[in-house]
Structure formats: C-alpha cells, structure tokens
Amino acid sequence: GHTYTQRLWCAWELFVVFAFAPERAEQRAIYVPMNAEMDGLGQLQRFNARDARCFDPNEEQRLRQVILAVGMQDFNRRIR
Secondary structure, three states: OOOHHHEHHHHHHHHHHHHHOHHHHHHHOOOOOOOOOOOHHHHHHOOOHHHOEOOOHHHHHHHHHHHHHHOHHHHHHHHO
C-alpha cells in the first residue's frame, strides 16, 4: 500500500533480499503499482531509513541498531 516505503520492516526485507542475492533479485524484481496515484518507485528512490517506522518501538530500535551497524547510507542505497 501507500505506506510501504515508510515501514522499516518492509525496507529491511528488501535489503536482505538484495544483500544476499543481488543478481537474482534484480532479475526477478517486478514493481506492481497499487493504483495510478501511487508513486511507489519514486518513494523508493527517495527512501531514507530515518523516516521509516515500525509499529512496535522496541522492534524499531533493534532494527535501527542493525541498520547502523551496516551503515545508514549503504542501507538507503540498497533500498533505492
């Protein structure tokens, strides 16, 4: 939906797929817009993990610790 790029868990799942199987993921990834008004690709290209959230603040804190260990810029680059 329209909040996909604002959900940290969704971004984390994309990151993992592209980190562990980048060639395969790039070959098989297909963007399917939910509706004509949604600019999902544009949102992904502007993605910043600092703006993404989790429903559970404890999970968000744990994910952010891992993301910071990877490097925020590298994480954002892989999502974009």
